[in-house]
Amino acid sequence: NRQSHESRGALIVLEGLDRSGKTSQSNKLLSFLEGLGFSVESWRFPDRNTCVGGMISSYLANKSQLDDHTIHLLFSANRWEKRSLMESKLKSGTTLIVDRYSYSGVAFSSAKGLDIEWCKAPEIGLLAPDLVLYLDIPPEKAAERGGYGGERYEQLEFQQKVSQQYHVLRDPTWQIVDARLPMEDVEKQLRELVLECVTACQKGKPLSELWL
Numbered sequence: 001n002r003q004s005h006e007s008r009g010a011l012i013v014l015e016g017l018d019r020s021g022k023t024s025q026s027n028k029l030l031s032f033l034e035g036l037g038f039s040v041e042s043w044r045f046p047d048r049n050t051c052v053g054g055m056i057s058s059y060l061a062n063k064s065q066l067d068d069h070t071i072h073l074l075f076s077a078n079r080w081e082k083r084s085l086m087e088s089k090l091k092s093g094t095t096l097i098v099d100r101y102s103y104s105g106v107a108f109s110s111a112k113g114l115d116i117e118w119c120k121a122p123e124i125g126l127l128a129p130d131l132v133l134y135l136d137i138p139p140e141k142a143a144e145r146g147g148y149g150g151e152r153y154e155q156l157e158f159q160q161k162v163s164q165q166y167h168v169l170r171d172p173t174w175q176i177v178d179a180r181l182p183m184e185d186v187e188k189q190l191r192e193l194v195l196e197c198v199t200a201c202q203k204g205k206p207l208s209e210l211w212l
């Protein structure tokens, strides 16, 4: 039945601590898939180009202060405002490589001490990723890479807490990649995982919603 087995794009999410290499790797995956002739876009959250994104950006730059619950809900709203576009892109066959998603939302806010179930609640009903790629790096190693930009959260002690929360969130469907390996090795592993996922979605793997 063609109707129920329509080919669609894949929702691929990269997660990990700050300086784990997500942004470089998502750029590489974009060129890789483009080179193979796939329709693909690179997205990131927070998306700082919306009104909500502007509020988030100013908070991250320490230019505004917000209560922990408030900023949590803004990060979530920032995903909700992109949900329908996300769905239409996927259904029209475009694969999305997304740098951070709901898991960042939950890991960072719960690292501040907010209840994890409370943190997960506003994410219910967002599209579930077809693949979560976790770039695994000890917080100390990430800090050694330097280049923490001085935004809020870019501090070793806090990143250690975030790392613990990511461990709590992890489930067996996540693909954990050792981000300490040379960039080319990480890239090679990611390429294989992504191709497998894109193929499954082309064959009609159904879209689903959080939380799984």
Ligand code: TMP
Pocket: 018, 045, 046, 060, 075, 076, 099, 100, 101, 102, 104, 105, 106, 108, 109, 152, 153, 154
């Ligand atoms: P970025 O450096 O990837 O642009 O992300 C900005 C910071 O925002 C980063 O430290 C992670 C944090 N963050 C949250 O706290 N909640 C979220 O929902 C997202 C997407 C990011």
